[in-house]
Every structure is written in C-alpha cells, then in structure tokens.
Amino acid sequence: xxxxxxxxxxxxxxxxxxxxxxxxxxxxxxxxxxxxxxxxxxxxxxxxxxxxxxxxxxxxxxxxxxxxxxxxxxxxxxxxxxxxxxxxxxxxxxxxxxxxxxxxxxxxxxxxxxxxxxxxxxxxxxxxxxxxxxxxxxxxxxxxxxxxxxxxxxxxxxxxxxxxxxxxxxxxxxxxxxxxxxxxxxxxxxxxxxxxxxxxxxx
Amino acid sequence: xxxxxxxxxxxxxxxxxxxxxxxxxxxxxxxxxxxxxxxxxxxxxxxxxxxxxxxxxxxxxxxxxxxxxxxxxxxxxxxxxxxxxxxxxxxxxxxxxxxxxxxxxxxxxxxxxxxxxxxxxxxxxxxxxxxxxxxxxxxxxxxxxxxxxxxxxxxxxxxxxxxxxxxxxxxxxxxxxxxxxxxxxxxxxxxxxxxxxxxxxxxxxxxxxxxxxxxxxxxxxxxxxxxxxxxxxxxxxxxxxxxxxxxxxxxxxxxxxxxxxxxxxxxxxxxxxx
Numbered sequence: 001x002x003x004x005x006x007x008x009x010x011x012x013x014x015x016x017x018x019x020x021x022x023x024x025x026x027x028x029x030x031x032x033x034x035x036x037x038x039x040x041x042x043x044x045x046x047x048x049x050x051x052x053x054x055x056x057x058x059x060x061x062x063x064x065x066x067x068x069x070x071x072x073x074x075x076x077x078x079x080x081x082x083x084x085x086x087x088x089x090x091x092x093x094x095x096x097x098x099x100x101x102x103x104x105x106x107x108x109x110x111x112x113x114x115x116x117x118x119x120x121x122x123x124x125x126x127x128x129x130x131x132x133x134x135x136x137x138x139x140x141x142x143x144x145x146x147x148x149x150x151x152x153x154x155x156x157x158x159x160x161x162x163x164x165x166x167x168x169x170x171x172x173x174x175x176x177x178x179x180x181x182x183x184x185x186x187x188x189x190x191x192x193x194x195x196x197x198x199x200x201x202x203x
Numbered sequence: 204x205x206x207x208x209x210x211x212x213x214x215x216x217x218x219x220x221x222x223x224x225x226x227x228x229x230x231x232x233x234x235x236x237x238x239x240x241x242x243x244x245x246x247x248x249x250x251x252x253x254x255x256x257x258x259x260x261x262x263x264x265x266x267x268x269x270x271x272x273x274x275x276x277x278x279x280x281x282x283x284x285x286x287x288x289x290x291x292x293x294x295x296x297x298x299x300x301x302x303x304x305x306x307x308x309x310x311x312x313x314x315x316x317x318x319x320x321x322x323x324x325x326x327x328x329x330x331x332x333x334x335x336x337x338x339x340x341x342x343x344x345x346x347x348x349x350x351x352x353x354x355x356x357x358x359x360x361x362x363x364x365x366x367x368x369x370x371x372x373x374x375x376x377x378x379x380x381x382x383x384x385x386x387x388x389x390x391x392x393x394x395x396x397x398x399x400x401x402x403x404x405x406x407x408x409x410x411x412x413x414x415x416x417x418x419x420x421x422x423x424x425x426x427x428x429x430x431x432x433x434x435x436x437x438x439x440x441x442x443x444x445x446x447x448x449x450x451x452x453x454x455x456x457x458x459x460x461x462x463x464x465x466x467x468x469x470x471x472x473x474x475x476x477x
Contacts, residue, residue, distance in 0.1 A: 063219075069212050076216060084223035088230050095234035175329055 004145050009200070011149030017116055018157040019187070019194040024116025028158060029183055031107070033169075038162035042155030044107040046148070049120045051089065052082045053147035056121040057140055070126070078121055079113055086112045120150045161190065241270040241293060248289040249279055252358040256280035256380035269294065280305075281359070281378035305379040305394040307361075307372050309353075312404040312420035312465055313346040314367030319417050324350075334388040342417035345406040347391055356386035400453045401446060405465040408441045422465045428457035 015021060018028050031041045056078050064070035064077060090108045094101045111117055124143035164186055173182055246266035253261040257278045259268050268274040269290060276294055277287035283304050324333050324340035330352035333339050339348050349368035361376035362383060372383075374397070384392045391406055403422060407414050411423035424442035436450035437457055444457075444466065457466050 059219075063215065067211065067215060069208070069215060073212050073216065077219065080216070080220055080223065084227055087227055091227075091230050091234040094236050172335075175327065175332055 004142065007142055007146050008149040011146045012153040012156075013194070013197045014200055016153045016157060016194055016197075017119065017150050018154055018161075019191040021119075022191075023119050024114055024154065027107075027110060027114060027116070028161070028187070029180060031110075032158050032162045032183070033165050035159070035162045035166055037107075038158045041107045041110075042151075042158055045111060045116070045154050046151040048082075048086055048089075048108065048111055049117055049147050049151040049154075050144065051085060052078075052117050052121045053124050053143055054140075055081055055085055056125045057143050060125045074122065074126055075118070078118060078125075082117060082121060083112050116150075116154060120147045124150075157190070161187065164190075239270050242266050244293045245269050245290055248282075248286060248293060250282050250286065250359075250378070252281060252380070254281050254358045254378075254380040254382050256382070281380040283378060304397045306374045306377045306397050307379065307381070307383050307392050308395045308402060309347065309370050309372060309392055310402065310404055310406050311345075311347040311369065311391045312467065313341070313343055313418045314349070314365070314369040314420075316367075317418055317420045318343050318346055330386075331388050339389075343407055343409075343414075343421065345389060345391075345408065346418065346421075348389065352386045352388070353383035353392055356382050358382055396448055399448050399451065400468055401451055401455065401458060402467055403444045403446055403465060404467045405443065408443050410442055414442075420463055420465050423463060425462060427460040427462060428466060431456045431460045 011017075017023050018025075027041055027045075031037045059077060059081055060070060060074065064073060086108055090101075093108075124146040161183075165183060168182055168186065177185075243266075246263060249262040249266060251262050255261065257265045257274070257280055259265040259274065259278075262279075265274060265278060269276060269278065276290040276296065277284075279286050279290070282290075319342045320340045321342050322337070322340050324336065326332055326336065328350045330348045330350045333348050333350055338344060341348060347369055349364070349370075351362075351364045351370060353370050354362045354364055358380065359376050359378055361373045361378075362370050363373070365371045370383075370392075379394055381394055384390075384394060386392075389406070395402060405414075405420065405422035407418070407421045409421075411425060414421035414423050422442070422444050424439050424444070426439050428437045428444050429439055433454070433456070434450045434452055436447045436452070438445055438447070446457075446466075455468060458468055
C-alpha cells in the first residue's frame with residue numbers, strides 16, 4: 001500500500017510531467033488559455049493515458065517481451081496501438097454519447113500521439129525506463145497507479161495554469177509579453193515552486 | 204544485424220498494424236454518424252474571418268447554430284445582406300431585407316497639424332501602449348492617437364492610415380463587425396447607420412476653451428448647431444454635440460453653422476478619402 005502511494009505521489013507531484021519534466025508542452029500551452037478547455041483536456045488525458053497504459057501493458061507483456069523484440073520496437077508499437085485505440089474510442093464515444101463527445105471529443109485527436117501519453121505508457125510498462133529511486137518492474141496495478149498519477153498531475157497543473165492565464169489575460173502587461181511569452185515565464189516560475197517537492201518522503 | 208530479427212519485427216508490426224487497421228475500418232462502419240451537410244454549406248458561404256461579431260465562437264460556431272435553427276440566417280453581421288441571402292438559400296427559407304447596415308466611423312478630426320502634442324511618442328506603434336505612457340502623446344485626451352491599432356485589428360483590411368495620421372475606413376470594405384471599436388483604447392470608433400450622412404467627428408467633453416487650446420477641429424460646445432436644427436436632432440451633452448440619428452434628416456444646416464467644422468458630411472470625409 002505504501003509502495004503504491006509512493007508511486008502515485010512520485011508521478012503526481014515530484015516528477016510532475018508538465019512542470020518538472022516538461023513533457024507534453026504543446027497541450028500545456030495550447031489549451032490552457034481557457035478554464036473550460038483545460039478541464040475537457042484533463043478529462044481526455046486521464047482517460048487516454050489510463051487506457052493506453054492498460055493496452056500497452058498487454059502488448060509489452062504478451063507480445064513484444066516474449067518475442068524478444070521489445071527493446072527496439074517498443075516506440076513504434078506503442079504509438080501504433082495508442083493511436084488506433086484513441087481513434088476507436090473517439091468513434092465509439094461519438095456514436096454512443098454525443099454529450100461526452102462534445103466535452104472531450106475534440107481533445108482526443110490532439111493527444112492521439114502526444115508525447116506525454118507515450119511517455120506515461122512507456123514509463124509505466126517498460127522496465128528500467130525511468131527510475132524514481134524505486135525498484136522498477138511494475139505489475140499491472142502499479143503501472144496503472146503510476147499512469148493515473150501522471151495524468152492527474154497533468155490535469156492539476158493544466159487547470160491551475162489555465163486559472164492563472166485567465167488572470168494574466170486581463171493584467172496590464174507589456175504587449176511584447178502578451179500571450180505565450182508571459183505564459184512561459186509563469187510556467188518557469190511554477191516549475192521552480194514544484195522543485196520544492198523534491199525530497200518529499202525521501203523520493 | 205540478424206535478418207531473422209528484422210523479419211520478425213516487420214511481421215509483428217505489420218501484423219499489429221493490419222489487425223488494428225481492419226478493426227478501425229469495421230468500427231467506422233458500425234459507429235458511423237451522419238454529419239449535417241448544411242453546416243458545411245453554410246460554413247462555405249460565411250466570410251470566414253472569425254471576427255466574432257455574431258456572438259458565436261467563430262464562423263464554424265455560427266454555421267452550426269444556424270443549421271440547428273438557433274441563429275437566424277442574417278446573424279452574420281460582417282456578411283450583411285448578401286451572405287444572409289445565400290445562407291437562407293441553403294436553409295431553404297426566405298430572408299426579409301434586414302435593417303440598414305452599420306459601418307464603422309472614426310469620430311475624431313484631430314489629425315496631423317490640427318491637434319497639439321505634449322511629447323513625442325517614439326515607442327511601439329500601438330495605441331494601447333501609447334495610452335499607457337502618461338495617457339498618450341496628444342494633448343487632447345479624447346482624440347485619435349494615430350498609431351493604427353484599428354488598422355491592424357480590422358479583419359477585412361478596410362482601414363488605412365491617412366496622411367493626416369487619422370485612420371480612414373473604406374465603407375465598401377467595412378462589414379460593420381465592430382472589431383476596431385474594441386481595438387481603440389479611447390473608444391473613438393463607433394458603428395453608425397450606413398445611410399446617416401451627418402456626424403460629429405469629435406469625442407471631447409472638455410470645455411470650449413480647453414478644446415480650442417489643443418485642437419482646431421474639436422467640438423467647443425457652442426450650441427450653434429443646436430439652435431439651427433429645425434428637427435430637435437442635435438443637442439449639446441457635456442460640452443459635446445450629439446446627433447440623434449432617429450430625428451436627423453441630413454439637411455446639413457448644422458454643417459454650415461459649425462465654426463470649427465467638427466460636424467462633418469461623411470460623403471466628403473470618408474468616401475472621397477480613399
């Protein structure tokens with residue numbers, strides 16, 4: 001239990017995918033300008049990351065690893081699987097629930113081959129890819145906890161950042177800093193703040 | 204390199220790709236959703252400048268709303284009568300002749316040589332920036348800053364900067380979307396009815412003497428126009444002449460009486476200034 005909690009916390013806060021590792025910057029800056037879109041995006045990310053890890057775990061453990069091709073084939077294989085999966089899910093949601101499709105449907109293609117999703121899937125599935133000062137060979141449960149941690153970390157930061165950017169939007173800042181420049185500065189400052197979590201519980 | 208390994212990798216990836224492709228192809232059949240062709244057609248007719256004057260998120264948003272019946276075919280402000288007719292044709296309904304189109308008007312005559320400056324602004328060509336430096340370089344705190352933020356803002360390229368350092372709006376290109384109205388930090392630009400010829404080209408609420416000291420073209424609130432008007436259409440409100448467009452008959456009497464020439468005939472000031 002303690003190990004699961006540590007894995008979650010490590011993925012959620014200490015190695016936050018956006019602010020500490022700066023992976024997935026395009027959605028981070030692209031959709032964080034408005035609060036509603038960032039919430040929709042977060043929902044989609046949590047959903048897709050969890051699904052992607054689930055499927056990739058299967059692909060790795062039942063296909064790539066037993067056949068001995070995993071070491072060099074994992075990136076194309078994971079991308080292929082994740083992209084098709086997201087496409088498929090998008091079709092299903094479009095048919096089954098138009099409301100849900102409206103809320104997060106337009107974000108699904110955006111994260112089809114997003115680096116953050118690939119990173120989350122690879123790290124949680126492939127042994128020895130990213131070390132968190134924890135012994136690294138996750139079972140399915142641990143892999144899921146890890147990826148949910150990453151996804152929730154992504155959501156927390158992007159929503160928090162959208163709230164900040166909405167306020168920045170109306171603040172009297174020089175024109176040359178408007179838009180992305182001030183957003184990058186704000187992201188850098190938030191990143192500094194997140195560095196403070198390093199060493200929490202000795203992770 | 205081991206040839207067997209390469210073959211194995213190709214087979215695995217190809218096999219996975221083939222299976223996934225087949226699944227997706229089948230799924231696209233099973234989960235097929237009818238797309239409303241109306242939306243596509245209406246979107247094609249709309250101007251596509253995404254000016255947002257209709258109140259919907261861009262032209263796509265409006266096209267969807269019209270197709271659903273939430274918005275009228277004439278909802279596109281920028282498109283005017285022509286687009287409204289085309290959209291109505293797509294929707295299969297008749298459109299009534301909409302009310303008089305509105306056009307943007309620069310309500311300031313204080314161009315180069317007319318208005319005095321308190322300092323030389325040498326910064327970025329942006330009215331908002333200039334306004335932040337001690338509330339603008341021009342001594343008149345109501346008049347045009349002449350840096351052309353409206354020119355940049357106009358999605359239809361209808362505004363050009365004149366040699367008199369005042370923006371000139373080409374009414375043939377102006378669609379009345381109102382983007383320039385928001386772009387002006389001093390609120391000089393307004394949307395006015397197209398058929399209205401007489402306008403007060405001044406926004407200064409300062410007293411006559413103060414206006415005189417900074418600008419040759421400003422309204423001094425002398426009430427000459429108010430007295431000469433037979434239709435009770437002009438009034439001095441807070442030291443500024445205001446024309447009631449409902450009552451004005453374009454008789455041009457106030458035009459002749461105005462001592463500073465701030466009341467203007469649009470035919471002269473705008474249509475010839477291209």
